[in-house]
Amino acid sequence: MTLLKRALAQLCTTAITLFGVAIVVFFVVRVVPGNPIAMMLPPGASAEDISRLEALYGLDKSILHQFVIWLGGAVQGDLGTSITTRQPVLELVLSRLPATLELSMMALVIAVAIGGVLALTGTRMRGTRVEGAIDVGNGMALSVPDFLWGLVLILAFGVLWPIFHISGRASPTLDFEFATKFYLFESVLRLRFDVWLDLVSHMFMPALALAIPLAAIIAQLLKQSLKETMHLDYVTLARTKGYGENSVILREALPNAILPTLTLVGVQFTFLIGGTVIIERLFSYEGLGNMAIDAVINRDLPLIQGIVILFALIFTAVNLVVDLSYAALNPRLRHG
Amino acid sequence: MSKLSRRGMLKLTAASLSLTALPVAGFAADIDELVIAYNVNLPSWDPTVGTSAVNPTIQGIFQSVFDLFIAQNTDLSQAPGLITDWGWNDDNTKVHMTVREGVTWHDGSAFGPEDVVWSLERAANETSGNPIQFIWSTIGNFEIDGNRITADVLRFEPTLFKWMSFLTGYVLPKAYYEKVGAEGFEAAPIGTGPYMVDKFERNAFVRLKANDAYWGGAPEFKSVTIKFVTDAAARVAEVESGNAHVTLEMPYEEYDRLNGSKLAGVAAPVSDIGMVFFNDIEVMTDPNVRKAAVMAVNKQAIVDRLLSGYGVPIDTLQAPGYSAYDASVSTPYDPDGAKALLAESGYSTDNPVRFKIQTTRGFKPKDYEIIQAIVGLWRRVGIEAEIEVYEVAKHFELRAADQLAPAAFYNWGNSIGDPTTSTGFAMFGPSPHSVWDGEDLTAMIGPLWGEADEAKRIDGWKAVDRHIAENALVLPLFQYVQPVLHAKGVTVVPHASGALLPALMTRS
Numbered sequence: 001m002t003l004l005k006r007a008l009a010q011l012c013t014t015a016i017t018l019f020g021v022a023i024v025v026f027f028v029v030r031v032v033p034g035n036p037i038a039m040m041l042p043p044g045a046s047a048e049d050i051s052r053l054e055a056l057y058g059l060d061k062s063i064l065h066q067f068v069i070w071l072g073g074a075v076q077g078d079l080g081t082s083i084t085t086r087q088p089v090l091e092l093v094l095s096r097l098p099a100t101l102e103l104s105m106m107a108l109v110i111a112v113a114i115g116g117v118l119a120l121t122g123t124r125m126r127g128t129r130v131e132g133a134i135d136v137g138n139g140m141a142l143s144v145p146d147f148l149w150g151l152v153l154i155l156a157f158g159v160l161w162p163i164f165h166i167s168g169r170a171s172p173t174l175d176f177e178f179a180t181k182f183y184l185f186e187s188v189l190r191l192r193f194d195v196w197l198d199l200v201s202h203m204f205m206p207a208l209a210l211a212i213p214l215a216a217i218i219a220q221l222l223k224q225s226l227k228e229t230m231h232l233d234y235v236t237l238a239r240t241k242g243y244g245e246n247s248v249i250l251r252e253a254l255p256n257a258i259l260p261t262l263t264l265v266g267v268q269f270t271f272l273i274g275g276t277v278i279i280e281r282l283f284s285y286e287g288l289g290n291m292a293i294d295a296v297i298n299r300d301l302p303l304i305q306g307i308v309i310l311f312a313l314i315f316t317a318v319n320l321v322v323d324l325s326y327a328a329l330n331p332r333l334r335h336g
Numbered sequence: 337m338s339k340l341s342r343r344g345m346l347k348l349t350a351a352s353l354s355l356t357a358l359p360v361a362g363f364a365a366d367i368d369e370l371v372i373a374y375n376v377n378l379p380s381w382d383p384t385v386g387t388s389a390v391n392p393t394i395q396g397i398f399q400s401v402f403d404l405f406i407a408q409n410t411d412l413s414q415a416p417g418l419i420t421d422w423g424w425n426d427d428n429t430k431v432h433m434t435v436r437e438g439v440t441w442h443d444g445s446a447f448g449p450e451d452v453v454w455s456l457e458r459a460a461n462e463t464s465g466n467p468i469q470f471i472w473s474t475i476g477n478f479e480i481d482g483n484r485i486t487a488d489v490l491r492f493e494p495t496l497f498k499w500m501s502f503l504t505g506y507v508l509p510k511a512y513y514e515k516v517g518a519e520g521f522e523a524a525p526i527g528t529g530p531y532m533v534d535k536f537e538r539n540a541f542v543r544l545k546a547n548d549a550y551w552g553g554a555p556e557f558k559s560v561t562i563k564f565v566t567d568a569a570a571r572v573a574e575v576e577s578g579n580a581h582v583t584l585e586m587p588y589e590e591y592d593r594l595n596g597s598k599l600a601g602v603a604a605p606v607s608d609i610g611m612v613f614f615n616d617i618e619v620m621t622d623p624n625v626r627k628a629a630v631m632a633v634n635k636q637a638i639v640d641r642l643l644s645g646y647g648v649p650i651d652t653l654q655a656p657g658y659s660a661y662d663a664s665v666s667t668p669y670d671p672d673g674a675k676a677l678l679a680e681s682g683y684s685t686d687n688p689v690r691f692k693i694q695t696t697r698g699f700k701p702k703d704y705e706i707i708q709a710i711v712g713l714w715r716r717v718g719i720e721a722e723i724e725v726y727e728v729a730k731h732f733e734l735r736a737a738d739q740l741a742p743a744a745f746y747n748w749g750n751s752i753g754d755p756t757t758s759t760g761f762a763m764f765g766p767s768p769h770s771v772w773d774g775e776d777l778t779a780m781i782g783p784l785w786g787e788a789d790e791a792k793r794i795d796g797w798k799a800v801d802r803h804i805a806e807n808a809l810v811l812p813l814f815q816y817v818q819p820v821l822h823a824k825g826v827t828v829v830p831h832a833s834g835a836l837l838p839a840l841m842t843r844s
Contacts (some may be wrong), residue, residue: 036387038732049470050736050768056465084379084387085538086465087522095538154573162577167570172541172561173369284565286540293566294377294539298387299729 006327014316021312022074022305026067029304035059036083036299057083070305079309080302084294089306093288097310098181099169100280100287104273106184106203107210111272112265114211115218122219123226123249134219141216146275150209150282157205165202167284174198206283210275214268221264225257232256266322270315367825370557370838373565373580377539381525382518384458384504385465392608392749395503396835397562400544401442402527403507405433405452405500407552410831410840412607412657412753418452418507418528419500428492428788431475435483439551441509442526442533449485453478454510456487468504471496492786494793498752530555530839539564544838555839562838575599575821582822584836588644588701591819599821600844604830605648606818608749609655610700612693612710612811613740613762615771619691620742624681625719626808628674629743630667632717638709639814642702646817652801653748653758655815657832660755660797665805674717688720693743694734697725700747706813707745736768744771747816751833755797756785763804772809 037053054060058069070080079089122134158166165171170183176195178186184203187196229235230253238252277289284290288307295303376393380386383398407417421434439447458464459472466472474493479486499505507528513521525533530552531544541563548554563580565571572590574580576598595601619625635649654661675684683689693711697704704725711721724741726734734740750758764781765773780800787793804810820836822828829840 035729035733035736038729038736046470046766047768049467052462052469053465053467056463082379085522086380086382086386086518151569154570158570158573158579159577162579166573166577166579167373167565168540168563169537170540172371172535172537172543172563175535282567282570284540284563284567284570286537290539290566294379297729298379300387 003324003327007324010320010323014320017316018309018312022071022309023067025305025308026070027063029299029301030063030066036301070302074309079306082295082303083300084298084303085300089302092291092303093306093310095181096286096288096291098183099285100273100276100289102182102184103203103207103210103276103280103285103287104269106200106207107214107272108265108269110207111211111214111218114215115222118215118219119222119226120249120254122223123230123253124245126227134223138216138220141212144213146209146213147278147282149212150206150279153205153209154282163201164205165198166205167202169199169202169286170195171198171202202283202285206276206279206285209282210272210279214272217268218261218265222257222261225260226253229253229257263322266318266325270318273311273314367581367823367843368557369559369561370582370826370841371561371563371580372836372838373571373574373583374562374836375566375568375571375583375585377564377566378536378542379538381522381533381536382508383506384455384508385467389504390467392503392751392834395751395833396831396837397542398506399529399835400531400560400838401525401529401533403529404502404505405455405507406497406505408501408752408831408833410829412751412832414498414501417501418447422497422500424489424788429489431487431489431496433485435485436551437483439528440549441512441528442547443509443512445509445511447507447509447528449480449483451507451510453480453485454513455507458508459504466504468499468502471499472504492788494785494787494790495752495754495756498754502752502757531560534559552839556842557838560838572821575823578823581826582820582828582836582841584818584820586819586821588646588819591646591821592644594821600824600826601819601821602828602830603646603817603819605655605657605815605832606830606834607655607658607751607753607832608747608816608818608834609650609653609758610647610703610706610745610747610813610816611653611762612813613735613744613746613771614808614810615738615740615742615744616773618742619689622681622689623807624677625683625689628677628717629714629719630808630811631670631677632674632713632719633710633811633813634669634713635813636669638706642705642709643814643817646819647814648817649814650812652805653762653810653812654755654797654801655750655753658750658753658755658758660759660794660801662798662801665798665802667805667808671713671717678718683718685716685718688715688718690720690722691743692724692741693721693745694724694726694731694741695745696728696731699728700816703745735771738771738773740771743811749834751835753832755794755801759797759801759804760784763800763810774809777803777809 037050037059058066073080077090082089082092085092118134122131125131154166157164174195176192180186184199187199235248235252238248276287277292280287280289281293292307295307378394378397379388383389383402388394403418405419407415409415418436418439419433420436424431435449435452441447456472459466460469462469471493474491474496475487476490477488509526512526530547530550532547533542534545535543541561544560546555546558565574568586571583572586575583576594591601614620614626639645639647639649651667652665678689693707695703695707707723711723714721731746748758748762760781761767761769763772763777764770765778780803784793784796787796818834820828820830825844827842827844831837
C-alpha cells in the first residue's frame with residue numbers, strides 16, 4: 001500500500017471514529033442522570049415553566065430528533081450553543097484549545113528534557129548508586145498521580161517558596177492584545193518577553209505536574225534502550241576506537257536507542273492532553289479541560305459534546321500523524 | 337563561540353527565577369489593587385438567563401457590576417436602590433415604583449425608568465430564557481410618569497418586591513443592550529453598579545475598576561481583580577502566598593489554621609441551610625419513623641465535630657434572621673424518645689426500620705460525613721439507613737420527578753429570607769422542588785401564596801413550620817457559616833446572602 005493510500009484509509013477510519021464518538025457522546029450525556037433544565041429550575045417553577053425552558057433549549061424533542069438536528073449543524077461547523085454561556089460551542093472550544101495545546105507541549109518538552117537527562121545519566125552511571133536513585137525516583141514519579149504532584153508543587157513553589165503563580169494563565173494586571181490565543185508563541189514572535197515570562201511562570205507548575213509521570217516513563221524506556229544498544233557490536237567498535245564513554249552514549253548509542261522512545265512520546269502526547277482536565281482544574285488554567293469540568297457540572301450538553309468531539313479529533317489527528325510518520329520511516333510499512 | 341559554563345548556567349537560572357518571582361512579590365506588597373480568589377467561574381454576563389442566573393454563588397459578581405431593582409442590606413432586609421419607593425395600591429390591582437434620579441450607566445449615559453420597565457418586560461417575556469419569568473410575568477401594562485412607574489397586577493404575588501432583590505432581579509441598560517445585542521453585551525457588559533468591567537477572561541479572571549460616579553458612593557478599592565480559582569487548596573494557597581487578598585469557601589480546618597496567624601478571617605452565618613428531605617413513600621409514611629429520625633439527630637454535635645462549630649442548628653427551614661423564623665419551634669435531641677416511638681411501630685435496634693438516604697459527596701462541606709454521622713445516630717435507636725451517593729445534578733432531576741429516596745440530603749439557599757422561598761417551595765406538594773405530597777400541608781400552604789396581609793402571611797408560614805416540625809415532615813439540620821480569609825490590611829463585611837461583595841471591602 002502506498003503512503004497516499006494509507007493516508008486515505010486512515011482518514012476514512014478517522015471520520016468513522018469521529019462519527020462513532022459523536023453518537024456515543026450524544027446519547028450517553030442524555031442518558032446519564034442530570035438534566036440541565038432541572039439544574040436551572042428556580043423555586044416555584046411550574047410544569048409549564050419546565051416545558052417552556054425545555055422548548056427553549058430544544059430538549060423537548062426526541063433524542064433521535066435532537067441528534068439529527070445537532071449532526072446537521074455539526075457537519076456545517078455549528079456545534080450548537082452552550083446552555084450556560086449562550087455562546088457558540090465551536091467558538092468557545094476553539095478559544096480554549098490553544099491554552100491546552102501550549103500547556104501540553106510545554107509539559108512534553110519538560111518531560112522529554114527531564115526523562116532524557118535521567119536516562120543518559122542513568123546509562124552513564126549504570127551499576128552505581130546514581131542509577132539506583134534514578135530508578136527509585138522513577139518509581140515514585142510513576143506511582144504518584146499528576147494531581148498530587150500538582151498539590152506538592154503548589155505547596156513548594158506557590159506557598160513555601162512563592163516563585164511561580166498558582167492559578168490562571170496570565171496575570172490580570174498584564175495588558176496585551178494578541179491576534180491569536182497561542183499566547184506563548186505569539187509573545188515570542190512579538191518580542192513581548194515580559195508576557196512570555198509571565199505565561200511561563202503560570203504554566204510551569206501545571207506543566208511540570210503533567211510532565212513528571214511522563215518523564216519517568218521516558219527515562220525508563222530510553223535507559224533500557226540505551227543499555228541494550230550499549231552491548232551492540234558497533235558501540236563496542238566505537239569504544240575500541242578510543243571514543244570516550246560520553247561520546248559513545250551520545251553519538252553512537254543514542255541515535256538508535258531513541259527511536260522507540262520517540263514513538264512512545266507521540267502516543268503519550270494524547271494521554272498528556274487527557275491529563276490536562278484535572279491539572280487545569282487544580283491550577284485554574286483556562287484550557288479545555290477546565291471548561292470540560294464546568295460543562296459536566298452544569299450539564300451543558302452541547303458544550304460537553306463539543307469538547308469531547310474536539311478531544312477525539314486531537315487524539316485521532318495525533319494518532320494519524322504518528323501512524324503516517326511510522327509508515328514513512330519504516331520501508332516495510334511504506335511499501336506494504 | 338563562547339561556551340556556557342556550569343556556574344554561568346546556575347547564575348542564569350537564578351536570574352530567571354528572580355524575574356519570575358518579581359510579579360508575585362510586587363503583587364503581595366501592593367494592596368491598592370484588591371485581588372479576590374473566587375470559588376466559581378462566571379459563565380455569562382447576563383444575570384437574567386440560563387443556569388448562572390440562578391446560581392447563588394455568582395450573585396456577588398453580578399451585584400458588583402449591576403444593581404438589583406431594590407437594594408439589599410447585609411442582613412437581607414431591603415433598602416432603596418435604583419427603585420427608591422415601591423408598593424401596591426389599596427386593592428392590590430396596581431403596583432408603583434419610584435426610580436432613583438441622577439444615576440448613570442457605566443458608559444456615562446443616563447439611567448431612567450425606561451430601563452426599569454424594559455428590564456421587567458424582558459424578564460417577563462417567555463422567550464427570554466429567564467428562569468424566574470413566572471414571577472416577573474405577574475405584572476404588566478407599565479406606565480411611566482416622570483420617575484414614577486405604575487403597572488397592572490396580572491396575578492397578585494406578595495413576594496414580587498422581595499424578588500426584586502433576588503435572582504434575576506437586575507436592571508439592564510435598555511438603549512445599550514438594544515444597540516449592541518446579546519453578543520455585544522456579553523463582550524462588554526455595563527451596569528449601574530459600584531464596579532465597571534475592565535477586562536474579562538472567561539474561566540480566568542475579571543478585572544473591575546471602581547465606578548466613581550456610583551450613586552451609593554465610590555467603592556474604596558479602585559481596582560479589583562476576581563480570579564476564578566475553583567480548587568479549594570489552590571484558593572488557600574493563593575491567599576497564603578499573598579497572590580490574593582481575599583478568598584472564601586475553604587475547609588473549616590484551613591480557616592482555623594490561617595485565621596489570626598498570617599491572615600484574618602470572618603465567618604458569619606449565611607442564608608443557606610443543610611436539610612434532609614423526607615419523601616412520603618415507603619416507611620416515611622409512618623409518623624413514628626419520621627419523628628424518631630428527627631429526634632435521634634444531635635445537630636449541635638454534628639456542627640461541633642464535623643463543621644468545627646461553624647454552623648447554627650435549626651429546627652425549621654427558617655434560619656435566624658429570616659422573616660418567618662420562630663425560635664419557639666424546636667425539635668430537641670431525644671434518642672430515648674426516638675426509641676420509644678420506633679417501638680410503637682414495632683422497630684428496635686434488633687429489628688430496625690430500613691430505608692435509603694441519598695447524599696452528595698463533596699458538593700457541600702462534609703456532606704457525606706454528616707450523613708454518615710446521622711446514619712450512625714439513627715442506628716443507635718433502631719434505624720438502619722443505606723447511604724446512596726449521587727451527583728447534585730441527579731438530585732435535581734430526581735427531586736423534580738418526585739423520585740427521591742425516603743430521605744435525601746440537600747442544602748437550600750434563600751437569600752431574601754422569605755418563607756415562600758424556603759418552606760414554601762421545598763414543602764408545597766405541587767412544587768417541582770417538593771417531594772412531600774401530604775394534602776394537609778398543601779391545604780395549609782395554598783392560601784398563603786396570595787395572602788396580601790403581610791403580618792397574617794408571615795404568621796401563616798410560622799404555623800406551617802410548626803406543623804411541619806410537629807409532624808416531622810422534614811429534617812432541618814443547620815444554617816451554614818461561610819468562612820472568608822483575607823489579608824490583614826483588608827476589612828471584609830459579610831453579607832447574609834453569602835455574596836462576597838468587593839464594594840463592602842475597605843482598608844483596615
